[in-house]
Amino acid sequence: MKESYDKKVALVTGSSRGIGAFTVKEFAKNNYNVVINYVNSEDEALSLKEEVERLYKVEALVVKADVSKEEEVKKLIDVTYKEFKRIDVIVNNAGIAIDTTLEDKTVDNFKKIIDINLIGTFLVCKYGGEVMLNQGFGSIVNISSTNGIDSFYPYSMDYDASKAGVISLTHNFAKLYAPKVRVNSIAPGWVNTEMNKELDEEYIKEECEHILLERFAEPQEIAEFIYYIGTQALYVNDAIIKVDGGRC
Numbered sequence: 029m030k031e032s033y034d035k036k037v038a039l040v041t042g043s044s045r046g047i048g049a050f051t052v053k054e055f056a057k058n059n060y061n062v063v064i065n066y067v068n069s070e071d072e073a074l075s076l077k078e079e080v081e082r083l084y085k086v087e088a089l090v091v092k093a094d095v096s097k098e099e100e101v102k103k104l105i106d107v108t109y110k111e112f113k114r115i116d117v118i119v120n121n122a123g124i125a126i127d128t129t130l131e132d133k134t135v136d137n138f139k140k141i142i143d144i145n146l147i148g149t150f151l152v153c154k155y156g157g158e159v160m161l162n163q164g165f166g167s168i169v170n171i172s173s174t175n176g177i178d179s180f181y182p183y184s185m186d187y188d189a190s191k192a193g194v195i196s197l198t199h200n201f202a203k204l205y206a207p208k209v210r211v212n213s214i215a216p217g218w219v220n221t222e223m224n225k226e227l228d229e230e231y232i233k234e235e236c237e238h239i240l241l242e243r244f245a246e247p248q249e250i251a252e253f254i255y256y257i258g259t260q261a262l263y264v265n266d267a268i269i270k271v272d273g274g275r276c
C-alpha cells in the first residue's frame with residue numbers, strides 16, 4: 029500500500045490558475061495530496077504540480093476534464109480515487125463569466141455559463157459525493173458569488189443565475205449527504221484574478237467605494253477561507269458565507 033494513502037486528499041476544479049491554484053497551494057501547504065483539474069492550460073497545471081510537490085512534499089495529480097461533461101467528471105473522480113483511495117475535500121471552483129449588455133447576450137453563451145458553473149458543480153457533487161458517502165466522510169465547498177445572492181450588475185445576469193443555482197445545489201446536497209458529508213458554499217465579492225483583468229482603474233475605484241474594506245480580495249485570502257470551511261469548521265454545514273469585505 030502506498031505510504032501516501034494516509035495523507036488526506038483535496039480535489040479542486042479549474043485549478044490551473046486564480047483562486048483554484050491558490051487553493052491547491054493552501055491544501056498542499058497543509059499536507060494534503062492535491063488534484064489539479066484543468067481544461068486547456070496543461071502547462072500551468074504541470075507547473076503548479078511541480079511547485080507544490082517541490083515545496084510541500086505532497087503528491088499532485090493533474091487531470092484534464094471539462095466539468096460540464098458528465099463522462100469527463102466521472103473520469104476525474106475515478107482517476108482521483110484510483111490514485112489516492114480517498115477524497116477528503118472537493119472544491120467546486122471552475123467557473124466562467126461572459127459579461128455583456130442585454131442586447132449582446134446569446135442563448136448559446138447563457139447555456140455555456142450554466143453548463144460550466146451550475147451543471148459542472150452538480151456533476152462533481154453527484155459523482156464526488158458518491159465516493160464520499162461510500163467512504164463515510166468528506167466535505168464539499170462550492171464557490172458561488174455575492175452575485176448569486178444579490179443582483180448588482182445586470183450585465184452578468186446569466187452568471188448571477190448560475191451562482192444562485194450553486195447556492196440552491198449546496199442546500200440540496202447538504203440535506204442529501206448529511207451527516208457523513210458537509211456541503212457548504214462561499215460567496216466571494218470582487219477578487220483580484222484574471223476573471224477581472226478587463227476592469228479599468230476608474231471602475232475598480234468606484235467599486236471599492238462600495239466595499240467596507242475599500243479593496244478587492246486577494247485570491248490567497250479566499251483560498252485560506254476555503255481551506256478553513258473545508259477542513260476546520262466541522263460544525264458548519266449547509267452554510268452560504270459571504271467573503272466580500274462587507275458591502276455598503
Ligand code: NAD
Pocket residue numbers: 041042043044045046047048065066067068093094095096120121122123124144148171172173174215216217218219220221222223224
Ligand atoms: P479564473 O478565470 O482565474 O479561474 C477559473 C478557472 O476555471 C480557470 O482555471 C478555468 O480554466 C477553469 N474552467 C473554466 N471552465 C472550465 C471547465 N469547463 N472545466 C474545468 N475548469 C474550467 O477566475 P477566478 O476568479 O479564479 O474564479 C474562480 C471561481 O471563483 C469561479 O467559480 C468564479 O465564478 C468564482 N468567483 C470569482 C470572483 C472574482 O471576483 N474573481 C468573485 C466571486 C466568485
